[in-house]
Structure formats: C-alpha cells, structure tokens
Amino acid sequence: MLALGSRAPEFTLPDQDGNSVSLSNLLRPGPLILYFYPADFTPGCTREACAIRDLHEDVRLAGMSVAGISPQGPERHAAFREKYRLPFTLLADVDKFVIKMYDVSGPLGIGTRRATYLIDQARYIRAAVLADFRIGEHESFVQRAIALSTVTGRAAGRPAS
Numbered sequence: 001m002l003a004l005g006s007r008a009p010e011f012t013l014p015d016q017d018g019n020s021v022s023l024s025n026l027l028r029p030g031p032l033i034l035y036f037y038p039a040d041f042t043p044g045c046t047r048e049a050c051a052i053r054d055l056h057e058d059v060r061l062a063g064m065s066v067a068g069i070s071p072q073g074p075e076r077h078a079a080f081r082e083k084y085r086l087p088f089t090l091l092a093d094v095d096k097f098v099i100k101m102y103d104v105s106g107p108l109g110i111g112t113r114r115a116t117y118l119i120d121q122a123r124y125i126r127a128a129v130l131a132d133f134r135i136g137e138h139e140s141f142v143q144r145a146i147a148l149s150t151v152t153g154r155a156a157g158r159p160a161s
Contacts, residue, residue: 001103001115001130008034008119009101013069013091016077021067021091027121030063031149033142035116036104037070040080040090044135045070048114049086051139056087059142062149066142069093071112104130114138118145
C-alpha cells in the first residue's frame with residue numbers, strides 16, 4: 001500500500017466503455033474513493049461493489065466520487081456494471097500497471113489485493129484500507145469518509161482553509 005500523506009500516482013486507463021480516464025479527470029469534481037479489487041463477478045467483489053453502490057448517493061452528496069480498478073477488460077466491466085447497476089466508473093488495468101504502482105499486487109505478483117484509498121483533489125492519500133477478505137472493512141471505510149465529509153463540512157479530509 002502507498003503511505004498516507006504521499007501523492008497518488010497519476011494514471012490513465014480505459015473505463016467500462018473504452019474511454020481513457022485519468023486520475024486527474026476523476027478528481028476534478030472532488031475527492032475520490034479509489035478501490036482495487038481482484039475480479040468482476042466473483043462473490044466477494046460483487047458484494048463489495050454492491051455495498052459501494054448502495055452508499056453511492058451519500059458519497060455523491062458528500063462531494064466525492066468512486067472508481068474501481070481491476071485487471072479485467074472494458075467489456076467485462078461493462079457487463080458487471082450493467083448487471084449490478086453500478087453508478088460509478090470501473091477501470092481496466094489488464095497489464096496491472098496501475099495495480100503495481102499503487103502497491104496492491106497479490107503475493108508474488110499474482111492477483112490483486114482488495115484495497116481502498118481516499119485521495120484528495122491535490123492527489124494526496126488521506127486514508128487507506130487493505131482488507132483482502134474482510135469486505136465489510138471497505139464498506140466501513142466508505143462510511144467513515146462520508147461521515148468525515150458531512151460532519152466537518154470539508155470534503156474527505158482536506159485541510160480547512
């Protein structure tokens with residue numbers, strides 16, 4: 001995992017529709033919850049995506065957005081997104097370049113670890129969680145990010161002006 005307070009590496013990946021999307025583009029509207037997951041349509045990843053989907057309106061109202069990254073291609077992401085009515089962007093990292101940059105490759109470079117980052121608009125990592133099989137940890141992480149933004153009136157941990 002990348003260290004808290006470090007800068008999130010810039011990247012560009014294809015989304016579920018094959019469009020190129022950069023980290024900078026994702027951050028334009030506000031802070032980003034960026035989550036990495038092993039594969040579309042697996043039980044754990046489906047549960048995680050649906051939990052985030054169910055929190056998405058609160059995320060949006062808190063001034064944040066969500067994007068998920070896994071090694072499947074755009075077509076697979078499109079099918080996953082459509083089947084489970086996911087309202088957020090899914091990015092295809094088939095070569096696992098970004099997965100490696102964010103230090104979430106599985107053991108011996110095999111697979112992808114389940115990790116979630118909260119990134120502010122200046123690209124600083126404000127919070128993170130790594131919980132491979134504890135999917136509820138990621139849902140709790142998103143809930144805490146929403147609460148922080150809502151309670152403090154500042155989006156996702158950005159320092160007050």
